[in-house]
Amino acid sequence: MSDQAINSGDNDELQALFDSIVNAGASKPAAAPPPAAAQAVVDDASSRAAAFTAAIETLDEPARSMFSSIGQLTRKVHDALREMGYDKSLEKAAAAIPDARDRLAYVATLTEQAANRTLNAVDAAQPLLNRIESDSATLQADWDKLFAKQLSLDEFKNLVGRTREHLKTSAHGAKVTNEQLLEIMMAQDFQDLTGQVIKKIVDMAKEMEGALLEFLVQFSPAGMGGGAPQKTLAEIDSSLENGPVYKTDGRTDVVTDQAGVDDLLASLGF
Amino acid sequence: MTDKNMRFLVVDDFSTMRRIVRNLLKELGFSNVEEAEDGQVALHKLKSSQFDFVVTDWNMPNMTGIELLRAVRADPTLKHLPVLMITAEAKKENIVEAAQAGASGYVVKPFTAATLDEKLAKIFQNMNK
Numbered sequence: 186m187s188d189q190a191i192n193s194g195d196n197d198e199l200q201a202l203f204d205s206i207v208n209a210g211a212s213k214p215a216a217a218p219p220p221a222a223a224q225a226v227v228d229d230a231s232s233r234a235a236a237f238t239a240a241i242e243t244l245d246e247p248a249r250s251m252f253s254s255i256g257q258l259t260r261k262v263h264d265a266l267r268e269m270g271y272d273k274s275l276e277k278a279a280a281a282i283p284d285a286r287d288r289l290a291y292v293a294t295l296t297e298q299a300a301n302r303t304l305n306a307v308d309a310a311q312p313l314l315n316r317i318e319s320d321s322a323t324l325q326a327d328w329d330k331l332f333a334k335q336l337s338l339d340e341f342k343n344l345v346g347r348t349r350e351h352l353k354t355s356a357h358g359a360k361v362t363n364e365q366l367l368e369i370m371m372a373q374d375f376q377d378l379t380g381q382v383i384k385k386i387v388d389m390a391k392e393m394e395g396a397l398l399e400f401l402v403q404f405s406p407a408g409m410g411g412g413a414p415q416k417t418l419a420e421i422d423s424s425l426e427n428g429p430v431y432k433t434d435g436r437t438d439v440v441t442d443q444a445g446v447d448d449l450l451a452s453l454g455f
Numbered sequence: 456m457t458d459k460n461m462r463f464l465v466v467d468d469f470s471t472m473r474r475i476v477r478n479l480l481k482e483l484g485f486s487n488v489e490e491a492e493d494g495q496v497a498l499h500k501l502k503s504s505q506f507d508f509v510v511t512d513w514n515m516p517n518m519t520g521i522e523l524l525r526a527v528r529a530d531p532t533l534k535h536l537p538v539l540m541i542t543a544e545a546k547k548e549n550i551v552e553a554a555q556a557g558a559s560g561y562v563v564k565p566f567t568a569a570t571l572d573e574k575l576a577k578i579f580q581n582m583n584k
Contacts, residue, residue: 197506213476297470297471298473300474300475301470301471301474304471304474304475304478307478331477366527425513425521425544425546425552426513426519426544426546427544427546429543429545429564430543430545430546438546438547439545439546439547440545440546440547440549440550440563441545442563443562443566443570444561445545445563446545446550446561446562446563449547449551450550450554450561453551453554455554
């Protein structure tokens with residue numbers, strides 16, 4: 186919706202809305218207006234108001250008063266939307282979608298980086314710890330032999346030398362492992378960053394929802410507004426590729442943990 | 456006794472998840488692990504070389520895990536392969552669908568090393584029967 190269209194007080198959306206109301210009215214048998222009159226309303230945009238009034242004049246009660254109140258209502262809704270800034274908020278909401286997409290891409294990138302950093306740190310530290318563990322076991326076995334007086338002097342000298350070397354290796358290993366642990370800790374900073382971004386997206390979604398809901402409530406024919414979003418949700422739900430279940434409250438069609446999977450499979454005989 | 460040299464194919468479109476599964480398998484003593492980023496690549500690898508075990512995600516581009524499972528079961532040379540699904544899809548429908556398509560096991564994400572170990576053990580047990 187451009188500013189110009191808003192300022193002129195007339196635009197395609199209003200026209201389309203207007204047409205749909207006219208057509209909806211025409212489809213009701215009891216209140217059917219003469220087709221020619223209705224057509225004139227649709228075709229001639231500049232003299233629309235006049236034609237509308239003229240068309241109403243040709244109608245009988247109660248169709249006449251009904252059309253007249255629909256016309257007034259439409260104008261009122263349009264003016265109210267402008268006054269309350271809904272046209273702007275809808276515009277803002279539409280503009281926010283590419284922004285949200287970028288933010289989500291950012292979240293995906295950051296979390297991937299964090300996972301890789303963490304896994305790299307584990308890869309770096311594990312071999313060192315494995316070596317310290319196996320060396321310690323060997324040395325301990327040899328020291329046990331010494332205490333059991335099973336070692337010669339030369340073997341003892343060798344053991345002392347290896348033990349000294351082992352202490353050096355261990356100190357180095359501990360230092361490197363500590364660095365990697367720090368790295369793992371630092372990699373978690375994505376939580377802070379993505380948390381902020383996600384919070385912004387949630388706020389934005391709320392704002393969009395509010396604006397769109399208001400719009401729907403004002404404009405949708407009675408009985409249709411509330412049902413539509415729920416149907417969409419059900420449609421998404423019927424698919425088998427939904428990704429993680431981020432909200433299990435009030436849902437009976439999902440399992441919440443591995444035990445649920447196992448119970449279900451067992452109950453089916455698998 | 457399970458052959459620790461058996462060859463695994465880990466199928467997931469997220470490299471981090473492939474890495475985690477690979478590390479967990481290594482932790483359990485299985486270091487002969489190959490990776491594929493979707494069902495199509497996996498099927499090609501399965502047909503062109505010898506594997507003993509398939510671990511697959513569900514939701515992937517090109518060819519999903521369930522399609523891969525069906526393709527494996529439909530292929531006379533591959534149908535004996537154990538297929539363990541590790542996926543975030545937690546709807547009962549999904550689990551039933553996978554079981555009916557012939558999955559050897561089903562693990563929901565997020566999962567632990569202990570869960571993976573337990574499911575693998577159960578599958579090996581069934582294989583040796």
